[in-house]
Amino acid sequence: MxxxxxxxxxGQHAPTAxxxxxxxxAVKNFVQVDLTDKARxxxxxxxxxxxxxxxxxxxxxxxxxxxxxxxxxxxxESYGGLGLRFATIWRLNSELYYNGGSLQRKVTDPNTxxxxxxxxxxxxxxxxxxxxxxxx
Numbered sequence: 001m002x003x004x005x006x007x008x009x010x011g012q013h014a015p016t017a018x019x020x021x022x023x024x025x026a027v028k029n030f031v032q033v034d035l036t037d038k039a040r041x042x043x044x045x046x047x048x049x050x051x052x053x054x055x056x057x058x059x060x061x062x063x064x065x066x067x068x069x070x071x072x073x074x075x076x077e078s079y080g081g082l083g084l085r086f087a088t089i090w091r092l093n094s095e096l097y098y099n100g101g102s103l104q105r106k107v108t109d110p111n112t113x114x115x116x117x118x119x120x121x122x123x124x125x126x127x128x129x130x131x132x133x134x135x136x
Contacts, residue, residue, distance in 0.1 A: 026052040028077060042083040042091060049076050054103050054120055071120050075101025079128075089134040098125050 028050025035043040053072035059065070081095025101122045108115050 023055045023057075026050055026075065028075075030077075034083075040085050042085060043080070044083060044093075044095075045078075045080045046095075047076070047078050049074070051075070052101050052103060052122060054122070069105065071103035071105045071118070073101060073103050075099065075103075075122065081128075083132055091132050091134075092129070093132045094127070094129045096125065096127055099123065 028048040030046050030048040032044055032046035035045070051072065052075040053070065056067075056069040056071075058067045058069070060067070077097055077099045079095045079097035081093055083091040083093045085091040099122060102119045103122055104117050104119045106115055107118050
């Protein structure tokens with residue numbers, strides 16, 4: 001049995017030491033394939049493609065100036081893992097994933113008028129653990 005494509009919205013809010021806060025969100029669609037549907041341990045592979053954005057709120061405590069920077073772009077993700085089935089439709093998943101993306105914004109130099117791109121690379125490996133529910 002194959003799992004239907006699923007969408008995921010992920011949010012993360014984390015204050016930083018320099019008077020700044022960043023919000024990194026994503027909307028992605030995933031395709032996942034379970035490599036077996038009979039066993040209690042279910043290996044699976046998946047791929048996701050979507051849109052990510054990063055908003056940085058920062059305050060310069062010396063001048064009181066507030067800055068809000070927005071970065072966005074298309075991003076992708078691939079993952080693999082094992083699910084432990086403990087009921088007919090429920091299982092506990094653990095997965096290793098790689099997220100790839102370069103979130104960008106256009107910046108205009110106020111002195112020269114030259115437009116350049118600024119990028120934040122959000123590439124990296126991570127681990128997720130969570131509940132999964134089978135939809136038929």
